[in-house]
Amino acid sequence: MKTPQSDILAPFRAKLFRFQEYQYYVSRMNTLPKFRNSCLPINRLPTELLQLIFDWTIDPSQGSVANIFLLHVCHHWREIAVAYKALWTNVIINAQDQGTGGGTVTVNLLPLSGSADLTVDIREVLDFVPPSSLGFKIAGTGSSSELASRVLAELHRIKDLSLIVAARALRSGLAAPLQVSAPRLQTLVLSQYDGQFWGEDLHGPIPSIFSDLPVLRELSLTGFPGQFSLALAGRAHKTLEKLTLDPRWRSEPVSRTELLDTLRRLEKLTALDLGTHVFSSSSPGLNHPIVDTPFLRTLRLKGDALDFDWLLRHMRLPVAISLDLHLLGGVFTSDATYLSLGERIAEIYNPANGPHVTAPLHHAACLRKGGTNQRGYDGGVYLVLTSSPDVVDECFDSNGDGTQAQSGVRLWRTQHCIDTSHGHFQRRPPSPHTHRTLKIWIPDRLTIRSRAESVQLIWRNLPLHDVHTLLLDKPPMGVGTPGVGIPELYRDFLPSFVNFVAPMSSLRYLTLCDWSMCWVQQLLLASPPPAVIGTASSVLFPSLQSLTLSRTPSGKTSSSTKVGTHFPLHEWPSSWSHLSEKWAAAEDARILRHVLERRADACRPQCWVGEELGAESQGARALQKIALYGYSGFRFDFCHMADVVERCYFDGKLRTR
Incomplete structure (x- = not known):
């Protein structure tokens, strides 16, 4: 079958x-x-809450492309993200995006932003290849002008624009979409970076851009000729509040009359950052009219002392001014120039009616900056004199990267405010309307002994004897060699540093960050130079009441590093490491105790005023407080030193006797 x-x-x-x-x-x-997310609670979040979550989680610095992941969570999130225009308003274009396609994706996301205001950051716009005769090629060189032009076509709704561009890109067609009105533009940052390789680019004409800037508030121009920069600033003279002009290269400087005329038109200017080589240094006569800047609060100058002196004498600055001077040259500057600049600064910070309308400059700092920073300057010393303690903290935070030291400074600041809540500092608290700050950056080439005596003329007439708090970050070690007639203080420390801190005879609160005990001893037991301070005191800071020592893990340098050259401490066997740390802590404690005893002996004869012993004299005889941060294993026996120090803090905690 x-x-x-x-x-x-x-x-x-x-x-x-x-x-x-x-x-x-x-x-x-x-x-x-x-x-898998369709059945989870995140799929049922209301629209308002989800948009709030988007606002807190997105990173504008990464651009709109970084928000694409929100489209892949679930259908509900995708619908909300596509409809939420704020997610797609941050546009970032890089030169390398031309080859990777990242710029194309960014441009294609623009329609999702609708008509919302845009924040645009376009970096490294090139439309040419460097000449082969130069023998090198810039990383990321390519043509990204097409992507930039597509983004700049939305100029009518761009609110913040940052553009790093080559001069040839502006002349080859990129300037075309910029030659219109920008009705919403509030912040404009333009940087030209190829002039250091092709100097001929700076001499050719740059097309005029931005016919109208009705609401522009902040303008920053770097690498552009002075004539182009002043013309662009003049188009926004009615609304401009912050202006930065840094040509970087000495090309086509404008006349001093043009500069003063432009500044006179900027009626609402509150912050000015100016490279003084933007104007010509010829004709240094003082026959130009004075510019009145009643709303100016911050003035930052970079250049030579001669240009500083001329500009400050042609500006009527308000009482509440923050002046930041970056001396870039000055090797051949005369003493008369430094003296004239110092007299003008003294007039600004000591007006005729100063005691009635200004806050005293009670706070100072000296920060050591080594190497080359992000703005291309060499290492140097940063001197700060201000009426606000917050300015000192901000300068320290921007200068150092030690979190423990910064924490120690803030803890010291809190305790300092508590200890002086009924003291001298609270008699006239600084008002926000009378905030005053002076910052002077001095390069290393001006801190040598042959130039320090000239540079100190800048602050010689300032009331440094009124300073009550001082912050020193890293010891400013001297570069001189011992010799006949050279004081020991000048030999060990930079002369500019000594000339700045030595006149502070009324100093009460001193903070040292990352100072070894050897350097602390050199500073606190040194005799003041008679030529700098005309007092009979045998030590610096005779009125010192509080000492704070803060040390970061990376800055743990102690006197034990000078044990000897035959068997230095850092080469001890690992089995001895614990013993070496204990020995170093004991040696630091011994030096500190020796310093306090010597200062007590040196200050005791000065306590008598006539036949009476005042309260302030008792404070001069013995430290009221010493605070240490980051000194683990430190052993300081102060039980039998009541005549030297009253209170001792370790990492913010009071050490009982």
Whole structure:
């Protein structure tokens, strides 16, 4: 009997069915992750709450492309993200995006922003290849002008624009979309960076851009000629509040009259950052009209002392001014120039009616900056004199990277405010309307002994004897060698540093960050130079009441590093490391105790005023407080030193006797 054909195919049909069933379940398993969030609570979040979450989680510095991941969470998130225009308003274009396609994706996301205000950051716009004769090629060189032009076509709704561009890109067509009105533009940052390689680019004409800037508030121009920069600033003279002009290269400087005329038109200017080589140094006569800047609060100048003196004498600055001077040259500057600049600064910070309307400059800092920073300047010393303690903290935070030291400074600041809540500092608290700050940055080439005596003329007439708090970050070690007639203080420290801190005879609160005990001893037991301070005190800071020592893990340098050259401490066997740390802590404690005893002996004869002993004299005889941060394992026996120090804090905690 023959088997039916259907019976023969039955096993194959069964296998095929099982295979199709297997494929079905496999496909379901593959698609299941796409819908795994559909049944979770995040799929049921209301629109308002979800938009609030987006605002707190997105990073504008990464651009709109970084928000694409929100489209892949679930369908609900995708619908909300596509409709939420604020997610797609941050546009970032890089030169390397031309080859990777990242810029194209960014441009294609622009329609999702609708008509909302845009924040645009376009970096490294090039439309040419460097000449082969130069023998090198800039990393990231490519043509990104097309992407930039597509983004700049939305100029009518751009609110913040940052553009790093080559001069040839502006002349080859990139300036075309910029030659219109920008009705919403509030912040404009333009940087030209190729002039250091192709100097001829700076001499050619740059097309005029931005016909109208009705609401521009902040303008920053770097690497552009002075004539171009002043013309652009003049178009926004009615609304401009912050202006930065840094040509970087001495090309086509404008006349001093043009500069003063432009500044006179900027009626609402509150912050000015100016490279003084933007104007010509010729014709240094003082017959130009004075510019009145009643709303100016911050003035930052970079250049030579001669240009500083001329500009400050042609500006009527308000009482509440923050002046930041960066001396870039000055090796051949005369003493008369430094003296004239110092007299003008003294007039600014000591007006005729100063005691009634200004806050005293009670706070100072000296920060050591080594190497080359991000703005291209060499290492140097940063001197700060201010009426606000917050300015000192901000300068320290921007200068150092030690979190423990910064924490120690802030803890010291809190305790300092508590200790002086009923003291001298609270008699006339600084008002926000009378905030005053002077910052002077001095390069290393001006801190040598031959130039320090000239540079100190800048602050010689300032009331440094009124300073009550001083912060010193890293010891400013001197570069001189011992010799006949050189004081020990000048030999160990930079002369500019000594000339700045030595006149502070009323100093009460001193903070030292990352100072070894050897340097602390050199500073606190040194005699003040008679030529700098005309007092009979045998030590610096005779009125010192509080000493704070803060040390970071990376700055743990102690006197134990001078054990000897034959067997230095850092080469001890690892089994001795614990013993070496204990020895170093004991040696630091011994030096500190020696310093306090010597200062007590030196200050005790000065306590008598006539035949009476005042309260302030008692404070001069013995430290009221010493605070240490980051000194683990430090052993300081002050139980029998009541005549030297009254209170001792370790990491913010009071050490009981």
